[in-house]
Amino acid sequence: MSDILEQLYNHCDPLTPAQPKDYTDLSEVRGGDTFIHTFCEELKRSRSRVHTLFTGHSGCGKSSELKKLEFELDTDAPQHSHSRYFPVYIDAAEYVDIFDASTEEILLAVVTEIAAQFRDKAQIELKNTTLANLMSGVVEIARSVKPSKATLDLKLIKLELGLNRADPSIRKKVREHLIPRTTTLLDEINALFIEARTRLREKTDANGNQVYHDFILILDNLEKIQTLGGRAQGEASYRALFIEGGQQFIRLNCHAIFTVPLSLARAAGKELMQLYGNEPIVLSNVKVEERGSYKRWDAGRNALRALLAERCHPYTVEQCMDKDALDELLTYSGGHVRQFLNFVRRSTLYTDAAPIPLDAMQRAISQAVPSYSVGVADATWEMLAALELSDDQEWDTSDETKRDLMEGLFVLEYVNGDRKQNFLNKSMPWYAVHPIVRALNPFQDAVKVLRKVSPA
Helix, strand or coil: CHHHHHHHHHHCCCCCCCCHHHCCCCHHHHCCCCHHHHHHHHHHHCCCCCEEEEECCCCCCHHHHHHHHHHHHCCCCCCCCCCCEEEEEEEHHHCCECCEECHHHHHHHHHHHHHHHHHHHHCCCCCCHHHHHHHHHHHHHHHCCCCCCCCCCHHHHHHHCCHHHCCHHHHHHHHHHHHHHHHHHHHHHHHHHHHHHHHHHCCECCCCCECCCEEEEEEECHHHCCCECCCCCCHHHHHHHHHHCHHHHHCCCCEEEEECCHHHHHHHHHHHHHHHCCCCEECCCCCCECCCCCCECHHHHHHHHHHHHHHHCCCCHHHHECHHHHHHHHHHCCCCHHHHHHHHHHHHHHCCCCCECHHHHHHHHHCCHHHHHCCCCHHHHHHHHHHHHCCCCCCCCCCHHHHHHHHCCCEEEEECCCCCCCCCHHHCEEEEECHHHHCCHHHHHHHHHHHHHCCC
């Protein structure tokens, strides 16, 4: 049965978004709006450009949702009735150093990817002499060569740029070259969009029908950028990118999706709404326990079991994993999809045969303990204990320290999803200490101390 273990190891890569054939719709058990449905409905109704912010815990499954949306947009038989769109998916992490990034580099990614994907997927060669000249100058700096009079064809730029791997001094020179030309760059990008849209709408099928209505930019992994333009790492850089620099994004004259950090959405949701025109859409974790009681919530657990079944196919879940190992996995992942997949993958390393036994799963889960226990201050345990003992499981997201604990997955966000409540309250987010943290002695000691100080 070693082939089962090999399949699980490779099909449960936590850093690889699910392909459409492996996709599992978890929207019902996440408790929030269906992201794909909401976005497609907005496309159908909007007469202007739709700019959508998408967020959630790192590893909650945003990229898988975006990959599914990419497939949904570019099929001639969509699940959600809408015109066909040409998606341009961009992984920002392929273009920028997340610890030394700039908005200008992101705009370069837009240019290079739209030119490359239109050429490779739609057989459309985009040309813009002004933009090509500007990009040629960037490439010359990146390659550290003397300026030339030659104009680099847009279709070759992706092969020439590698700023995420370039020396910091090179990136600095590129920024110095682009910053005074940002307005020109944006104007020419929008001119390129007009050309792209016009050429795209000219494409017809065998019956002479228009194939595509428009194109859509999907800018994924922007939320991973930690440092922008010399700002402090974390929220100062988040604000610089999405709020102070947001004018550059909203000037992009096309439908677009931008992924933003959950901590920024919780700290500055109103500002983001004012700037982009929409509240960020939040992809919450899968609820696997009832709010407050920790009673098993079977709907969420069954949905994650279905996700595992997709990764097990053609084998059954029972062939792949013992029941008690699965229960442990469902409990200690906390409904966080990346950790769920990571625990499955690592558990295959601690057994020689399937189904994966309980002790192998426990060894896999225990590998996460140091990240939740090493270097944690007493005040942090006290803060987490206070959440544990609260009646409402609410979390003050205006507090930066508490947002940091969310970023570190010490605290997980869920959406109530309680259909017994009114339509407003059932959509309120709530928070729980990560189940691994709840099992650690320092946390339990902090709970005992807090109970003595504040008896019920």
